[in-house]
Amino acid sequence: IDFEFLGNSSGDPYTLHTNVYSQGKGEREQQFCLWFDPSADFHTYSILWNPKSIVFSVDGIPVREFRNMESIGIPYPKNQTMRLYSSIWNADDWATRGGLVKTDWTQAPFTTSYRNFRVEACVWSSPGSTSCGSLESGYNTWLSLELGAVGQQRLRWVQNNHMIYNYCTDTKRFPHGFPPECKV
Numbered sequence: 001i002d003f004e005f006l007g008n009s010s011g012d013p014y015t016l017h018t019n020v021y022s023q024g025k026g027e028r029e030q031q032f033c034l035w036f037d038p039s040a041d042f043h044t045y046s047i048l049w050n051p052k053s054i055v056f057s058v059d060g061i062p063v064r065e066f067r068n069m070e071s072i073g074i075p076y077p078k079n080q081t082m083r084l085y086s087s088i089w090n091a092d093d094w095a096t097r098g099g100l101v102k103t104d105w106t107q108a109p110f111t112t113s114y115r116n117f118r119v120e121a122c123v124w125s126s127p128g129s130t131s132c133g134s135l136e137s138g139y140n141t142w143l144s145l146e147l148g149a150v151g152q153q154r155l156r157w158v159q160n161n162h163m164i165y166n167y168c169t170d171t172k173r174f175p176h177g178f179p180p181e182c183k184v
Contacts, residue, residue: 001077002026003047003056004089005038007096007103014038015164017095018056020066022075028179030064031165032158042115050143051078055151062147062155063162066181074181084119088112 002019013033020028036043048055054077056064068076088110092103122142147155159166167173168182 001047001049001054001082003045006031007092007101009096009101016058016063018064020054020077022077023080025075027167028066028181029165029167030163032063032162033164034058035162042113048145049077050145052144052146055147061158062151063158065147065155067184069181069184072180072184074179086112086114 001021002017004017006015006017008014014037016032016034016038018030018032019026044057044059046055046057046060048057052068054064054066055062068078070076090103092101093099096102168178
């Protein structure tokens with residue numbers, strides 16, 4: 001699961017990039033121009049990932065939902081060990097306006113700051129063996145969490161007003177038809 005900022009030229013809007021990988025394949029990108037300057041203050045970036053869906057949120061506002069549709073043959077990430085990484089990565093061959101804007105290394109060093117970093121997760125050590133730490137008491141609630149009506153409304157607002165790329169509408173990339181999850 002990717003939740004990242006793409007390169008920025010001073011004064012340009014920041015692009016939030018998301019992607020979902022399953023069974024070694026991603027190519028499920030969605031991108032957003034946020035409604036605020038994310039460098040002006042700290043913000044909360046969250047991923048709710050359970051057997052029903054993956055919800056990406058910014059300051060409690062959902063920006064993307066990827067539903068589990070394994071019942072119709074769409075892979076869902078659940079069978080591989082996952083890790084959390086945080087880094088600054090040079091991807092100026094594609095991430096900055098398709099590679100048009102290159103990294104200005106004279107501006108280095110590049111830094112990022114975190115505050116109140118928190119992870120709540122269930123750790124599967126072997127089939128049937130789970131440790132959920134502070135989630136134990138609310139484990140069944142966590143497993144069934146979904147976006148309610150207000151969350152769905154906020155998600156539509158973000159997608160209608162701030163989404164700048166959706167793989168499900170990219171006819172150049174998918175000239176012979178969109179991936180099956182795009183048709184649901």
